[in-house]
Amino acid sequence: MMAIHIHPLERKWLFVIAVIILLTWVVQLYYALNKSTHPPSNVEVIDSVRLHLNDGIGGGEFAETNLGVKRDKNGQLRVTMVAARYSFYPQEIVLPLGESITFRFASFDVLHGLHVPFSNLNSMVVPGYISEVTTEFTREGEFPILCNEYCGTAHAFMYGKIKIVAKEKFKL
Amino acid sequence: MAAIESDVSAIIQSNAQESEHISTAKKLGLWNMWVAFTAFIIALPMGLYQVAERSDLFPALESAQVYYASISTHGVLMAYVFSTFFIMGFGYHTAGYSLQQKLWSTKFAWSGFIIALFGVVLAAIPLLTGNASVMYTFYPPEVGHPIFYIGATLLIVGSWFWSVDMIVAMTQWKKANPGKVVPLVMFGVTINALLWLWTSAGVAAEVVFQIIPVTLGLTETFDPGLARTLFSWTLHAIVYFWLFPAYIVMYSIMPKEAGGKLFSDEMGRVAFVMLFIFSVPIGFHHLYMDPQQAAGWKLLHMFGTFMVAVPTLITGFTILATLEISGRLRGGKGLLGWVSRIKWDNPVVLGTALAMLMLTVGGWGGVINASYSMNSLIHNTQWVPGHFHLIYGGTTVIMYFAVAYWLWPKIIGRALYSNKMALIQLWSWFFGMWITTAPWHILGLLGQPRRVNTLPYDTAIAALWDPYEMVMLAGSLLLTVSGFLFIINLVMTHLNTRKQDDMSVTYAVAVHQPMHVPKLLNSLSFWNWAMLCYMIISYGYPIIQFAFIGTPQSTPWSY
Incomplete structure (x- = not known):
């Protein structure tokens, strides 16, 4: 596969984005699994x-x-x-x-x-x-x-x- | 409208020497976009009326019947008609100019246009007569007149003709130009067409298999839980369908208008592909508060919902960098000296910056909506319409305006009536949107439910709402004036005697314009299959479960 051209500054920004997304996931998983904060979902x-x-x-x-x-x-x-x-x-x-x-x-x-x-x-x-x-x-x-x-x-x-x-x- | 018709025939005559694909692109572009902006200007004053009616400040306006007929019409016209016709017009225009080839069937394209327009006219009759006051979300078991649903379905069917046209156009071009890179602008338009086919399938299934049979009396009952699940399939991705052209314009038209170059073509493609793949299979954040889906599925959709922030954050970076490049090319120096050198008097450049500002704030609001547990604080409060007015009415629609200012002169050959008026219009829309949506968000946090036509609650909480209602009224008044300024400018452009000098339509070049890109960023088939797999994972069981959980079905209700 061909590589695409990514500017070094953009590479850093992609890293920042990854951290932001991971953080939002972790916070929500923590409250969902550890504190049992779930939306109403009893089916x-x-x-x-x-x-x-x-x-x-x-x-x-x-x-x-x-x-x-x-x-x-x-x-x-x-x-x-x-x-x-x-x-x-x-x-x-x-x-x-x-x-x-x-x-x-x-x-x-x-x-x-x-x-x-x-x-x-x-x-x-x-x-x-x-x-x-x-x-x-x-x-x-x-x-x-x-x-x-x-x-x-x-x-x-x-x-x-x-x-x-x-x-x-x-x-x- | 007579002026428009004479213009269309003038174009046909004056462009006799112009290649056929260009005149087709212009005609299809102009007709589709005029339908879009006509729907917009009809629906706009309804918004002002609704804010006034709801505030309880004008007793003479009070009428639940008129209010709900109005809000249903406003929603259908703005969310379905305005957006879809604009996107079709922009797509046809882009296909003609960026690929420089004939549309495979002009008749097919016009058939789609006529079917969609016929559907709109059909749906408008029950809407305007108060026989389909079911909102643009039309959740069963409440039902309106069957003609409303049949009309809406025809609008979708007509738009599928456009989707097929775009996909065929890109496929033909690739065959004729093996190994070449599909222009970024057309790559974006085509992936949006494919996105729309996926997106609209959910609501189409709901309407065709559940609602229409019940309203026609062919079946007696349906399951509102299934209906909501199918609607959630459409309800979030449709927002990306609307937003897509705004991004496409920022990447492939704005840089040139700004007098610079696009920072990165490849990252644009990455953003487009991500916007596609993380759009449809994540609709459950609209169902967080619903009893018919289990928590695990909601959590699964939460992950994907946050992933859609990635293409937006990439776009924010690329577009800001592109603006900086243009400012520096025009002599801007230092850390922030380039800001003042940007071509702020160009509607596309100004529109992009204002859209980005609204997207930044609206996007952070969206994080609350997307949150698995925080959603319960704002679900179905006024926060939600506040949020989508900022993102759709603000970010997206301001780019539709910008495109019109850029395209109209190049389509009809007459200079824009007033650039200054265009700039004032964009600024007033921007401020109008803030003044309207900021209090709207606050009303949601103060607990006001959405879709209420009066505020009869005798509590201390209801007293907190009044000042925000007044501010919203001022904001919507400004928005209404701004919308009319836009339409007046377009109509006056048709009447302008001054000829447009620069008729060329060319797209932005990137700093490193790619000669080759990986196949994944130049083709849709892999992403189409990926979408299929992702959809089976995220919607497979949640839909199949309705076959065996044994929900007692609901009968239809009037409103």
């Missing part, structure tokens, strides 16, 4: 049409009576929510500061998304799938939970409320 299916029923895939996890904040048998806080035009259900929840919380979302109709500003609670909610995110909140106060994927002409009106309180003030 778990559910029948959005039968979401409210106690049979079918999912076994009624998203039936109306089962929504909201609960503690599972391991003591882990779990939030089960339905995203549907044009709100999140339940519409208002209270959660403790600085504790790991697992959220599970399912869509009743179309594509939705959710984001709580100033936090990394962010996920798509795709009909046919359950989205699971585990995170903890680092700021006290009232935050909106906003739909962040276009879901129809009233998309802007799709939001709920999350109130973050100090751990000792939180009770189920």
Whole structure:
């Protein structure tokens, strides 16, 4: 193979580029593998049409009576929510500061998304799938939970409320 | 438009002695690019309206129906119509001039143009009447009128004619000129044509096999998870399809316009090849927050996503070095003395520098988007449209303007109406883009979701947003004025009585113009096979999984 002409200065620059790319890879791998910082990726299916029923895939996890904040048998806080035009259900929840919380979302109709500003609670909610995110909140106060994927002409009106309180003030 | 038609016929007459391939290049170039810029100027004021509507400052404008029809039309026109027709026009022009050979079939080229244009007109009807307010990303299970999808498909099919034309042209030239180096400009155009064939396959599969059958009632349900996966195949690479001509112009037109030479021809080829290979198989950073793909695949795509920074960093170095060479050739001395000697009054040179500045900042913003975990802070917030307006609307489109200022006089034989106006236009576009996109990014960091037509949230956070909305309004007003200045300059050039003296179209020469280059940098077949392998690795399982994970399908919904 023929060699190509590379200026010595450019050779140095290519080295700098390689270092930059390697650094970005290493930092991300470190947080992914060592700190388990992963985006929501559980690949778990559910029948959005039968979401409210106690049979079918999912076994009624998203039936109306089962929504909201609960503690599972391991003591882990779990939030089960339905995203549907044009709100999140339940519409208002209270959660403790600085504790790991697992959220599970399912869509009743179309594509939705959710984001709580100033936090990394962010996920798509795709009909046919359950989205699971585990995170903890680092700021006290009232935050909106906003739909962040276009879901129809009233998309802007799709939001709920999350109130973050100090751990000792939180009770189920 | 009448002026344009008379110009086209004037060209045909006055160039009777001109070789056929040159007049074909001019005609196809001019018609395609006029469609592009017409789409641009229709879509531009919609952007201003959207910023105004969204700010809640003008109660009379409030209408969700009009807003979402407008934003869908703005997106389709700017992202699909403007870009595709510009790239086709630039490609036909480049093929004629750089290869100096006949197009293998002029009829074939015009057929593609007519099919694409017909598709646009078809899609425009439901879009403008509010019957396809599904955004330019049209994610199922929300669906619009079937005519919208059929029109959009025809636009893509028409553009495939162009891709085939470019690939055939380069192949024929290589056969006729064995052992010779394909001109860098045409190497770039052809690899972009091949890139587009790969890129558009994802969305084409989604529309043809999932959406159109459902909207026509042939099938009842589809899987939105599969649809999003197929769309991610297209959604990132398409940005490189748009950006490619900007890079090509920086490498092969700017150096000559600057009165200098290209720093390195070979590194240009390396950058083009890398931009190709790391464009399509990395689309999962658009799906980081999606539940239907597993973390390992997202991590795999992350590696490739960061690799696309390499061709951009190479380009930054080469183009900066090229500008320095031109400044020094024109008498610039010392560490930075060459900067002031650069031909800043040339639109292509000025456009390149302004594009590079926007690319630098926009690129670092892109690093956040590409980050496996940091993405969750900005995903689907206003940060995202802020980012792509800076890279596409800023970096890419400012180069489209620069190309038009350079090409129009050489196509129609009339001098540019006003170079000064062109320079003012480029500067105002540059500042307008900053004033619009800087607050846009900040709104995203402050948590504002994208694609909202009003801000009804009664929280302290929503109150933080207001000042940024006002700044954005000023920025979009400046952009709108700037866009009209551009169109006025082009139309006045058609009406100009002053003849263009320099009709020659020649491309930049490198400091060390290569007589030979390795086969890998002169041919596409290896890279095409490499793309196939890389695509099987990165999209193979993630697509096949939908056959057996048993997703309960979705029915279509209106919006």
